[in-house]
Amino acid sequence: MLAEIRAAARRLGHDQALRRLSFDCRRLLSERGEASSPVIASGIIEQLASLAADPRSGALDRFFNHLAQDFSPDPDEVLALAQAYARQPQAAELIALGNAVEPPRQELFRRINRAPGGTAALIRLRLALIERLPSHPEWRAVESDLLHLLSSWFNPGFLEMRQVSWNSPAQLLEQLIHHEAVHEIDGWDDLRRRLQPDRRCFAFFHPQLPDEPLIFVEVALVPEIADAIAPLINKKSTPLGPDQFKTAIFYSISNCQPGLRGVSLGNFLIKRVAEYLKAELPQLKTFCTLSPIPGFMAWLTKTDDLRERPGVRPALGAKLEAARQRLLDITERDLSALGRATVQERLQEAEHEALLTLAAFYLARLAPLPGGDPVARFHLDNGARLERLNPRANLSAKGLKQAAGMMVNYLYDLSRIDHCHSRFVEGEVVCSRAVSGLL
The missing domain is CATH 3.40.630.150 (Malonyl-CoA decarboxylase, catalytic domain)
Incomplete structure (x- = not known):
């Protein structure tokens, strides 16, 4: 009996939290809410974190349903404006149609993004959404909106490439060990060898996440194209001198933010690193990978x-x-x-x-x-x-x-x-x- 009462109380609490979250989202989109949006957005971020902390409650799922159903374009308005544009394809009609087609949730996400921690919160929200999509294909439009916005905000033109060295902050080095997805890093000795002068590591960073790498690539500077991975990641190997640097081997690239899946980062990072190394080490003549064939x-x-x-x-x-x-x-x-x-x-x-x-x-x-x-x-x-x-x-x-x-x-x-x-x-x-x- 007591367990049933507690369960009912939890459900009531989750329902109340969801109603409050919905109300705050509407406030954030209102004209009045725009003036005080950082405060409201910060409250929404805290509420989303609370919902995500209890995944078994299903409250976050109900919020995704809310975003999909209640923050979508008005079909009747879109149809009317589309017909108006078809009759008179002028700039004013096109602008009106574009405004009507854009889901209100996109502006909601933009305003959440303005608050401190908003970018990271939206990345986490998209990851939770991606994980649930196989069971809820009706949420694909919500995920598409988040991908659209994140692709703009994480455009490579806004990103900073940094070289990661053994002298980088310990927190950053720990993230390399944690996120290495291709060839596991076997402790600090292994990582230190991968950051010796004949091994390089470069990562992309975003101004809103200054201490968190988005993606990193590991490079080996060697005399010739490598045909096996073991020599490149042998933590007991002797570092080579610069006179032997003829080839740059990209042997691992790892994403650190799964919520940014589908946002193009790695392709730009490899090219930027190649151009950087070519300028630093003119003796490098070859740039290639040593890649797995996972499928x-x-x-x-x-x-x-x-x-x-x-x-x-x-x-x-x-x-x-x-x-x-x-x-x-x-x-x-x-x-x-x-x-x-x-x-x-x-x-x-x-x-x-x-x-x-x-x-x-x-x-x-x-x-x-x-x-x-x-x-x-x-x-x-x-x-x-x-x-x-x-x-x-x-x-x-x-x-x-x-x-x-x-x-x-x-x-x-x-x-x-x-x-x-x-x-x-x-x-x-x-x-x-x-x-x-x-x-």
Whole structure:
């Protein structure tokens, strides 16, 4: 009985909190509210944090419903103004239509953003929304509005690139360890090695989040294009001297703000870092990545006879299917076994060649298509060239599971980035002769 009373009291409290939040949102959008908006917005930020602190209550979900239903454009007004613009397509009619089409919640988000901590609060709000979208597709318009605004506010023109060094604040260094998403940082010794003179780390920062990196990239300065990750992240390796800096290898890029997913940051960061390093170290001649192929094994294990794929000429289809059959034989018809170290040890040159052929097809032909490898799409759309495939490049459990130990180099030729990007947009991957030769 007592538990039921407490539950009812909690529900009543959440309902009251939601009504108060709705009232304050309306106040914030009112003409009177605009004059005192920082105070009202700060109260809304506190209320949102309180709702998010108790996710099981469902109060935040009801708030998202409120945003979707009650802060959307008026359909009748939009229709009337659209018809007016169709009859008389002049500037005044277009402006009126544009104002009517914009959801009121966008102005609500703008006013929340003006308050101290507003930007961070909206990023957290979008993350909570993203996490719930699979179960609530009706909220996609709300998420789209937040993405639209955040993309404007986090335009690279507003961002500051900083180099992170061992002398950076401890709080910032801790965030690198926490957010590293590609190659885990094994404690402070590992991080210190990654910040030695032949290793660099750069991050983007926003004025509203001055002490929080948005995204960071790690770079190794080495004599030649790397074909394996272990030497680059070996915390016991000896740092190289500047006379050996010939190639810059981008070996890890990590987002620190999941609420900014979909906001273009990484592509601009890589290009800006490349230009910065080229100016600092004129001896650098090559800029490329050593990247994972996270979708390869998932694709390979679900692929049937490759001779039947649309657009694959017979000779290539036969070569691909022969490669697949060779791997089926060595794995006893279980291609997922390629992700086990014991099976990798049995692979001979012919099996590695088969893997390279299939990976070349996966990246060169399928990357431009919907569902293509996400890392490949990122770099190729960013203007890189598919340069080289490397077997046994990452023998960690993650590297084996994702890509049977393979990694790939994407080359950033700063003079041909626009050309490679244009070709990718048109559905073609620019490849080196080494990769093209595999097909």
